[in-house]
Amino acid sequence: MRKPALLVSGLAMATLVTASGCSAFGSDEPADLQVYSARHYGAEEVFAQFTEDTGITVDFLAGDDAELLQRIRAEGEESPADVYMTVDAGNLWAAADQGVLAAVDSPVLDEAVPKQYRDSQDRWFGLVMRARTVIYNPDNVDPSELDTEDTYAGLADPTWDGRLCMRGTTGVYTASLVASLIDLHGREKALEIVEGWVANDVRIESNDVLLIDAVDAGTCDVALVNHYYLARELEERPDLDVELMWASQDGAGTHVNVSGAGVVESSDNPEDAQALMEWLATDGQDDLVAGNQEFPVNADVPAEDIASGFGDFDPMPIDAEAYGSLNAEAIDLLAEAGYQ
Amino acid sequence: MTQTAFPPPPTRLSARGPAQARIRRASSRGRPGWSAFVVLVAVLVAAPVLGVLIDAGTGQAPDLPRNVGDMVLTTLLLMGGVGLGTLVLGVGLAWLVTAHTFPLRNVLVWLLVLPLAMPAYILGFVFLSTLDAAGPVQSAVRGVVGDGFAFSLATLPGCVVVMSLTLYPYVYLMARAAFVEQAPTTYDAARTLGAGRARAFFRVLLPLARPSVAAGLALVMMEVLTDFATVQYFNVQTVSVGVYLVWKGSFDFASAAQLASLVMLFAVAVLAGERLMRGRSRFTQKGGRGSGLRPAPLTGARAWLATGVCLLALGASFFVPVLRLGAWAVERAASDRPSALGGQFGEAFVNSVVVAVIASLTCVTLALVMGHALRLGGGRSIRAAAQLTTFGYAVPGAVIGIGTLLTFAWADRTLEAVGVPGGTGLLVTGSVLGILYAYAVRFLGPAYQAVDAAYASVPTTITQSALSLGAGPVRLLGRVHAPLVRSGVAVALVLVAIDAIKELPLVLLLRPFGFTTVSVSVYQLAKENLWDQAALPALVIVALAMVPVFLLFRQVRHGDRGSRP
Numbered sequence: 022m023r024k025p026a027l028l029v030s031g032l033a034m035a036t037l038v039t040a041s042g043c044s045a046f047g048s049d050e051p052a053d054l055q056v057y058s059a060r061h062y063g064a065e066e067v068f069a070q071f072t073e074d075t076g077i078t079v080d081f082l083a084g085d086d087a088e089l090l091q092r093i094r095a096e097g098e099e100s101p102a103d104v105y106m107t108v109d110a111g112n113l114w115a116a117a118d119q120g121v122l123a124a125v126d127s128p129v130l131d132e133a134v135p136k137q138y139r140d141s142q143d144r145w146f147g148l149v150m151r152a153r154t155v156i157y158n159p160d161n162v163d164p165s166e167l168d169t170e171d172t173y174a175g176l177a178d179p180t181w182d183g184r185l186c187m188r189g190t191t192g193v194y195t196a197s198l199v200a201s202l203i204d205l206h207g208r209e210k211a212l213e214i215v216e217g218w219v220a221n222d223v224r225i226e227s228n229d230v231l232l233i234d235a236v237d238a239g240t241c242d243v244a245l246v247n248h249y250y251l252a253r254e255l256e257e258r259p260d261l262d263v264e265l266m267w268a269s270q271d272g273a274g275t276h277v278n279v280s281g282a283g284v285v286e287s288s289d290n291p292e293d294a295q296a297l298m299e300w301l302a303t304d305g306q307d308d309l310v311a312g313n314q315e316f317p318v319n320a321d322v323p324a325e326d327i328a329s330g331f332g333d334f335d336p337m338p339i340d341a342e343a344y345g346s347l348n349a350e351a352i353d354l355l356a357e358a359g360y361q
Numbered sequence: 362m363t364q365t366a367f368p369p370p371p372t373r374l375s376a377r378g379p380a381q382a383r384i385r386r387a388s389s390r391g392r393p394g395w396s397a398f399v400v401l402v403a404v405l406v407a408a409p410v411l412g413v414l415i416d417a418g419t420g421q422a423p424d425l426p427r428n429v430g431d432m433v434l435t436t437l438l439l440m441g442g443v444g445l446g447t448l449v450l451g452v453g454l455a456w457l458v459t460a461h462t463f464p465l466r467n468v469l470v471w472l473l474v475l476p477l478a479m480p481a482y483i484l485g486f487v488f489l490s491t492l493d494a495a496g497p498v499q500s501a502v503r504g505v506v507g508d509g510f511a512f513s514l515a516t517l518p519g520c521v522v523v524m525s526l527t528l529y530p531y532v533y534l535m536a537r538a539a540f541v542e543q544a545p546t547t548y549d550a551a552r553t554l555g556a557g558r559a560r561a562f563f564r565v566l567l568p569l570a571r572p573s574v575a576a577g578l579a580l581v582m583m584e585v586l587t588d589f590a591t592v593q594y595f596n597v598q599t600v601s602v603g604v605y606l607v608w609k610g611s612f613d614f615a616s617a618a619q620l621a622s623l624v625m626l627f628a629v630a631v632l633a634g635e636r637l638m639r640g641r642s643r644f645t646q647k648g649g650r651g652s653g654l655r656p657a658p659l660t661g662a663r664a665w666l667a668t669g670v671c672l673l674a675l676g677a678s679f680f681v682p683v684l685r686l687g688a689w690a691v692e693r694a695a696s697d698r699p700s701a702l703g704g705q706f707g708e709a710f711v712n713s714v715v716v717a718v719i720a721s722l723t724c725v726t727l728a729l730v731m732g733h734a735l736r737l738g739g740g741r742s743i744r745a746a747a748q749l750t751t752f753g754y755a756v757p758g759a760v761i762g763i764g765t766l767l768t769f770a771w772a773d774r775t776l777e778a779v780g781v782p783g784g785t786g787l788l789v790t791g792s793v794l795g796i797l798y799a800y801a802v803r804f805l806g807p808a809y810q811a812v813d814a815a816y817a818s819v820p821t822t823i824t825q826s827a828l829s830l831g832a833g834p835v836r837l838l839g840r841v842h843a844p845l846v847r848s849g850v851a852v853a854l855v856l857v858a859i860d861a862i863k864e865l866p867l868v869l870l871l872r873p874f875g876f877t878t879v880s881v882s883v884y885q886l887a888k889e890n891l892w893d894q895a896a897l898p899a900l901v902i903v904a905l906a907m908v909p910v911f912l913l914f915r916q917v918r919h920g921d922r923g924s925r926p
Contacts, residue, residue, distance in 0.1 A: 061889070080875065086609075091614050091763050111612070189596050191606065224513060227489070241495075348610050349610045349612075357427060
């Protein structure tokens, strides 16, 4: 009977390893701050630098936006989370709306974070910014073909029939772009724009890198992507046949979204949590964008080379709260227009 | 809901006569201890699912997406297409490798399971980035035939093909286990009576394997139902995609849970369909193992054709993604930047292995004992309770995760209310125990399906004989049932182990601070599109998942040898 023996020894080994594993995390002193973060990229380095600068230690748990928010809510008053970090203003708005985030009264944050990138009641603050704009293949597109006043609406023009690629509705990017269009133009006009994209037989990709590949290969002429994906791809492949244009520069400006954070209402260490937020918005801005080509929200801090090489641009001056409050409507509108 | 959804229990006592009648009366009362066990497992497993349903009730007025009709239709088409694809591939390949010998057959027989080892979100990206219009393959074709050539793979048919290629191993494993374990004597009899190979296969073997094939298909259907990654890459909006759209769009989990309930209705239909497909009649093996299914040697062109077919299926479903990942990994290694395998990777690796071992042993033991308990009787309600335990597999992982959180929160509040400070302590810190519980909820489905299908081929007369000869239930389990369903147990162990290694949303949602698995590290790199860094750990997942598959087939080969003089 070799099998039971194998089974028993397997179980014994498993128990042993779990036991040693558990004691490995169990014996660690909990850090001063517990951060739930949907931002993972480079987070270890950022928090290590924070600890070095301030002496405050940080444990962080990386996950997805909506799931982490739901976890904080289920944990309730007992939640260990002190700070909630996400990659989308909509989720920050939702967290504040659901009573998860506490207001922070901080002159430092008020100074560092421009008004349009933070909550009107100071429950969350944007920390880095990304722009969603047009890229095109210069072999197939003369930039003068692109509408400089309202570039997003211009893509609904029949000139772009069969030449257009965009991201699907499941990611947050398209929904927040459409939410900003609703905020800017009203629902009716926004629906007309999206219907125009659909009429142009827009091809849907599920990933920004696939969009960049498609423009480079010439299977798409224009696409909408986040600027940092192109910057990162250019870093790897400088000879990409792709150009970036800042959208709507003669009009309302390019669509932007923020990645940011807020102090959790049930935090038992709000002072250190506030200190982390302040550090992230000032001294930590460089660390936060290091290697990922996003734009710091703090105007005093420059972006990285490739991202700043795209040139200065005017962002769409809209209230970031719109992304959250109009998100469900945007998804409904996309479904109504048959965008998929 | 569950009471009416299921046809009568499949294990009917078919034998007649006074002695058996007495046993039948005895067994229809069941044995309270064993029945209670099944009910307890069902309650524990159903709790998170119920938690979600109750939470759905607290949501705002039903606010289903306006295109929910299209989503239902798409889901049905996808399920139909993938069902057909996996049926043909799974049964066909299982028959090819079981009943024939041809070059490389001994290696192919277990390699063919490997597509299961690849997490869906990796496959989706790799397939599209390699084979879609802008990928290297079509670009190369354009280089030859000119610029006009471009076709999009991101369509429903594309999704059906890719999902069939990657999910067929469920059917393949189950069908092969049935062919090996159950078929020999009956097949020999059919052949002796003059049936040709094809006729014996379609008229005798395939009907015999029906419960197993149906169980495999049910697993495929549930994978299709709960998949979020592949369908998203192929831009196919199923009901599960709708769940995420509502959740992420309205930031309201309760509304999303309402749509998740719709996914569960599909699952009820799948399981009812499975019971129907098993049919009313029960096929159980009579007599001994006979001489075994002697594989017929294929020769010449036919032999190479068989090898070619297997290699083609494997190439499309496994080698292409592995080669692409390998290319990325090499690219990364050639650059002077640090490897993704540093830092926490060792710990993540150990965690993945430990969690997979514990989860698979737990789920399979529970499934084995439940199947045994049903054999001891207890009737319809106990069988329905057992079936309830498979529902976790039909609910998207993230929804199960939230359900688990809700259950823990409720348990903690209840315990605190009766004076236990801190309650279970499971919720607040997040715990490995919580992850294991959620794994059991999610993966008892495949374990039970595989083990139950194996029980279906054990003649009820054997159970009765053992009982009437005075064997107690424990001895019956250890000495009779467990050895007889061992092929199902082995398949169940492999299925759960692989699923557990690649499982993502549950760990991501429930893990304590500092706990990570290989699957989580790959996901976090992939989410940032850092595929060159994600490639090496992704290959580690594949390599890790190969271990249980390899062990299974080594064991099967030893078993074959042992049973032949």
